[in-house]
Amino acid sequence: MKTQTRSIARITTLLVGAMTIIVSILVPAGYFLVSYQYMMGSLDTQAESSAQAITRLVMANPDMWRYEEVRLMEQLERRTTIDIPEARRIIGLHGQIIAESSAPLTPPVISRRHYIYDAGSPVAQIEITRSLDHLLRETIFVACGALLVGGVGYVVMRRLPLRAIQQTHQSLEESETRYRSLFESMKEGMALHRIIYDTEGKPVSFEVVEINPSCELILDLKRKSVIGMSGNEFFKGALMDYFSEIVHSAETGESLVFELQGQEKRRYFTVSIFSPDKGKFVTLIEDITERKKSDEQIQLLAYYDNLTGLPNRTLFLDRLNHALAGAVRYGGNLALLYLDLDGFKDINDTLGHAQGDLFLTMVSQRFLGCLRRSDTLARLGGDEFIVLISYTGEERNAAHLAQHLLEEIAPSFEISGREVYTTASIGISIYPDDGRDADTLLRCADMAMYAAKGAGRNGYYFYSQEMNRKAHERMELETSLRHALEREEFFLEFQPIINASRNCLVGAEALVRWQDPDLGTVMPDTFIHVAENSGLVIPLGEWVLRKACEKITQWREAGLPPVTISINVSGRQFEQRSFTDAVHDILEETGADARYIQLELTETSLMRNADTTVCALHKLKELDLRIVVDDFGTGYSSLGYLKNFPIDRIKIDRSFVMDIDQSQDDRSIVEAIIAMANKLNLQVVAEGVETTVQRDFLLNLGCQEMQGFLFHRPLSEDKFIALLRDIQLCSASFS
Amino acid sequence: MNPSINRTVTTIAVSILCCLSTGDYRAEAAETIRINGSGSSLYVMKPLIKAYTKAHPKVRIEMSKPLGSSGAINAVIAGALDIAVSSRVLKQKEVAAGAVSREYGRMPLAIVTGEKVPVTDITTTQLEEIYLGERRAWSNGEPIRLILRPESDIDTTILEGLSPGLNRALKTAHSFQGMIIAVTDPESDKAVAAISGSLGAAALPAILVEKVPLHVLTLNGILPSVHTLANGTYPLGKDIRFITTKNTPGAGLKFIDFIFSSQGRAIAEKAGVLVTTGAKAGK
Structure with missing residues (x-):
């Protein structure tokens, strides 16, 4: 810029100097030339005029005119001005002076002559001479004036623009210094980019033109290596993801702000785009990692418990309200489990607060281990925790969870080399039974917790007494079931399946029974549901399968005729990935002939994951097992699966059979099921046949295999063996 | 030497040479007398010329329109005139050029x-x-x-x-x-x-x-x-004098003599001239 200034100053000086010289020289020179020409013209005119006058004198007196001195002098002295001294002479052709009117003239002088004629021939000349002294003095005066004006003009014309330029440059320099200082000192990274266009003028990338020191720090690269970087290299090409938006912003002037994750994880930047000039854009990169961390920290402080890292009361209430809103909209239940550690004060007093805090942390970790990701465990303060769960089934999940939580913290905690034991009292409230808003549910759970404390601690308590009772009964039943499994208190009964038209035995359905020492024989309706929800149905199902297979083997070994046994498989059991392997193992272990085993699966369990089901069914079929769709028509019926699934039979649910003689609808459904099965070449079994009317209807509709009290109630193993010995087996039973 | 004087001297010398070269011719043609001068003087010359040419019929006196005293003197010096009738005295340079003045009257x-x-x-x-x-x-x-x-x-x-x-x-x-x-x-x-x-x-x-x-x-x-x-009561008077040179022809001089003669003076006084001299005089 200084060079530019010097150059402009030099050019300005030269131009102004030239103009000054031109003015100083041309003006007086012009004045002199114009005046000189005017003087010459004036002299010429006067000489011509006088010559004409004297010519008339000559012609009037051709012989003696030259002696008419008075007249000649009168002509010579006739002047237009008397201010300028002149010499006027009439000169003969030979140079002699005929008349003269002369004033003293200071050289240099100028002269003009004109001929005086007589009859067309020159006889003399008149000469008028004038001194240039006066003109020269005037010219010098004008030159001085012009020089003065030129000098003043030079000073003014040189100084003013130069001063303006200097001020402008100074102002620009100050501005540039200010902005450069700002540019270099700003904590945000700033980079200037030039958009690169292809030959068709389409923007394809960009390159870095300039960056500031903050940008160097952000990129961890030196300025020299960054300048010239292409869009794919700069920021590891992250900006190219936004390139079309950037170009749009640069073309329209609209601002663009977006967030970027840094080259290193856990670094975040806000990138603002603006366009200072056409074809260029600026990225203002602000490192917001710390702010994000602060935000997270603030979030953590605001919504999480410092000690355990669990959600605090605020966040818990927020989640509870969200869950309530979801439950209202989509249905379902919520349960709040209010936990208070028993005797924590003593632990705290004994071990100290620090150890007490550590203990609380360990307890919270154990609690967390019992929960699904969708559940919420929060610490409300002190030794109080709360759990929020949502579910769609029976509320016994809450009781189960409560029991699980209690069991989880029952083992000792090792704190500073000491074994510490604790228990908890849990109060449970259920939405919507106990309340429909957060406050009510919390209050109910709190009250239930105090009830649990009052009931002797280390237990859970529902706010609703009815629910409390049921839950405890169910828990007791579950406990009993678990014990029953361990003690093998279950046994099988077999309900024969009859071909009603031929009156022969097709097979039998194995039915599990529980022989409780206190309750006596317990029917499946009572415990299957609990087994399903507690997961005990899986070992129970395995037990049934194993036991049935053992019986088949035993009966075969006893020389009884081979009979097909249907075994119910629960949905949860079938969903086990290892189910087919377990079946295979059991078959191997028991040595049962798989051809005499058919597994009954409900529509619902088959359809829960159709693709997996197809695969599992094919594996079972490879083992030579038969597949029966149980309770057909009551579940999620997709006719498509009948075609895709390798099934052998369908069993018409007892609900359709029950009113088949009275309900046209049921009759029509059964008729349709049978017709469809026939078309698909599937066997049909009707269950729950209790009357001859039902039997006849079914026979008329083409269903021959039936099961029900009309034929046989479920038989003990002994009675079934006796039946096997007496009854005729259908020759093509389940083949 | 002053350039103007130099030029004047040169002019006179040339005039003299001209006069000398034409002297014989002028002598033969002496019957013609060229006379001029101031206007008022020439008024006086008219009755004088008339009287003289009447007495001398072969003499022809030419008198064109008045040149004025200075012009006539210069013309006489230059030989362009034979006699000049002047109202003023000769200047030094005119005398130097050979002019001779004869005072006549006022x-x-x-x-x-x-x-x-x-x-x-x-x-x-x-x-x-x-x-x-x-x-x-x-x-x-x-x-x-x-x-x-x-x-x-x-x-x-x-x-x-x-x-x-x-x-x-x-x-x-x-x-x-x-x-x-x-x-x-x-x-x-x-x-x-x-x-x-x-x-x-x-x-x-x-x-x-x-x-x-x-x-x-x-x-x-x-x-x-x-x-x-x-008698001196009237203060304003204008001289009248005759200027000749040595080249003035005899006829001219004779005419001057006639003017200075009693007849001539009488004619002049009648014309309004106070004749103050009767003899030749020079300056």
Whole structure:
């Protein structure tokens, strides 16, 4: 810029100097030339005029005119001005002076002559001479004036623009210094980019033109290596993801702000785009990692418990309200489990607060281990925790969870080399039974917790007494079931399946029974549901399968005729990935002939994951097992699966059979099921046949295999063996 | 040497050579006498020439329109004239060039106006007032129109000699714009006669010989005449003298002799000349 200034100053000086010289020289020179020409013209005119006058004198007196001195002098002295001294002479052709009117003239002088004629021939000349002294003095005066004006003009014309330029440059320099200082000192990274266009003028990338020191720090690269970087290299090409938006912003002037994750994880930047000039854009990169961390920290402080890292009361209430809103909209239940550690004060007093805090942390970790990701465990303060769960089934999940939580913290905690034991009292409230808003549910759970404390601690308590009772009964039943499994208190009964038209035995359905020492024989309706929800149905199902297979083997070994046994498989059991392997193992272990085993699966369990089901069914079929769709028509019926699934039979649910003689609808459904099965070449079994009317209807509709009290109630193993010995087996039973 | 003097000397020398080369021819043609001079003097010469040529019929005297005293003297020196009739004395350079002057007499220089000007007398003071521009109209209200002569003219010099006041007044009058300046005596006389309300000066022969219709005023009550000039009461007089050179032909000299003769003087006095000398004189 200084060079530019010097150059402009030099050019300005030269131009102004030239103009000054031109003015100083041309003006007086012009004045002199114009005046000189005017003087010459004036002299010429006067000489011509006088010559004409004297010519008339000559012609009037051709012989003696030259002696008419008075007249000649009168002509010579006739002047237009008397201010300028002149010499006027009439000169003969030979140079002699005929008349003269002369004033003293200071050289240099100028002269003009004109001929005086007589009859067309020159006889003399008149000469008028004038001194240039006066003109020269005037010219010098004008030159001085012009020089003065030129000098003043030079000073003014040189100084003013130069001063303006200097001020402008100074102002620009100050501005540039200010902005450069700002540019270099700003904590945000700033980079200037030039958009690169292809030959068709389409923007394809960009390159870095300039960056500031903050940008160097952000990129961890030196300025020299960054300048010239292409869009794919700069920021590891992250900006190219936004390139079309950037170009749009640069073309329209609209601002663009977006967030970027840094080259290193856990670094975040806000990138603002603006366009200072056409074809260029600026990225203002602000490192917001710390702010994000602060935000997270603030979030953590605001919504999480410092000690355990669990959600605090605020966040818990927020989640509870969200869950309530979801439950209202989509249905379902919520349960709040209010936990208070028993005797924590003593632990705290004994071990100290620090150890007490550590203990609380360990307890919270154990609690967390019992929960699904969708559940919420929060610490409300002190030794109080709360759990929020949502579910769609029976509320016994809450009781189960409560029991699980209690069991989880029952083992000792090792704190500073000491074994510490604790228990908890849990109060449970259920939405919507106990309340429909957060406050009510919390209050109910709190009250239930105090009830649990009052009931002797280390237990859970529902706010609703009815629910409390049921839950405890169910828990007791579950406990009993678990014990029953361990003690093998279950046994099988077999309900024969009859071909009603031929009156022969097709097979039998194995039915599990529980022989409780206190309750006596317990029917499946009572415990299957609990087994399903507690997961005990899986070992129970395995037990049934194993036991049935053992019986088949035993009966075969006893020389009884081979009979097909249907075994119910629960949905949860079938969903086990290892189910087919377990079946295979059991078959191997028991040595049962798989051809005499058919597994009954409900529509619902088959359809829960159709693709997996197809695969599992094919594996079972490879083992030579038969597949029966149980309770057909009551579940999620997709006719498509009948075609895709390798099934052998369908069993018409007892609900359709029950009113088949009275309900046209049921009759029509059964008729349709049978017709469809026939078309698909599937066997049909009707269950729950209790009357001859039902039997006849079914026979008329083409269903021959039936099961029900009309034929046989479920038989003990002994009675079934006796039946096997007496009854005729259908020759093509389940083949 | 002054260049102008040098040129003059050269001119005279050339003129002399010319005269010498043509001397024989002029001697043979001596019957022709060329004469010229101031206008008022030439008025006097007319009756003299008439009388002389009547007595000498073979002599022809040429007298063209007046050249003025200086012009005529130069012409005589240059040989272009035989005799010059001058109203002034010779200058040193003219004498040096061979001019010879013979004084003859004086003519009253009258103050004249147009005929209709309603005054008969004028005083020196009035003249001063008029030439100073202080008095601009005659008594009848008509503007006074001055007819001036060139500043170097003998008439102007004579008038300036009347009083110091008039000397200044004439110079002032010459500085006025739009003044009429008559170069020769006849032009002046004609202008005064022709212009209404005019005021000028004219030698008495203009009225007596030329009969120019001028109204002659008495100056300070004195009528211009040979008598008042002779007795000294009239102050304004204009010389008349004859200039010759050694080259002047005999015929010319004879004519001069006639002029200086009693017959000649009588004719001159009748024409309004106060003849003051009867013998040859030179300067």
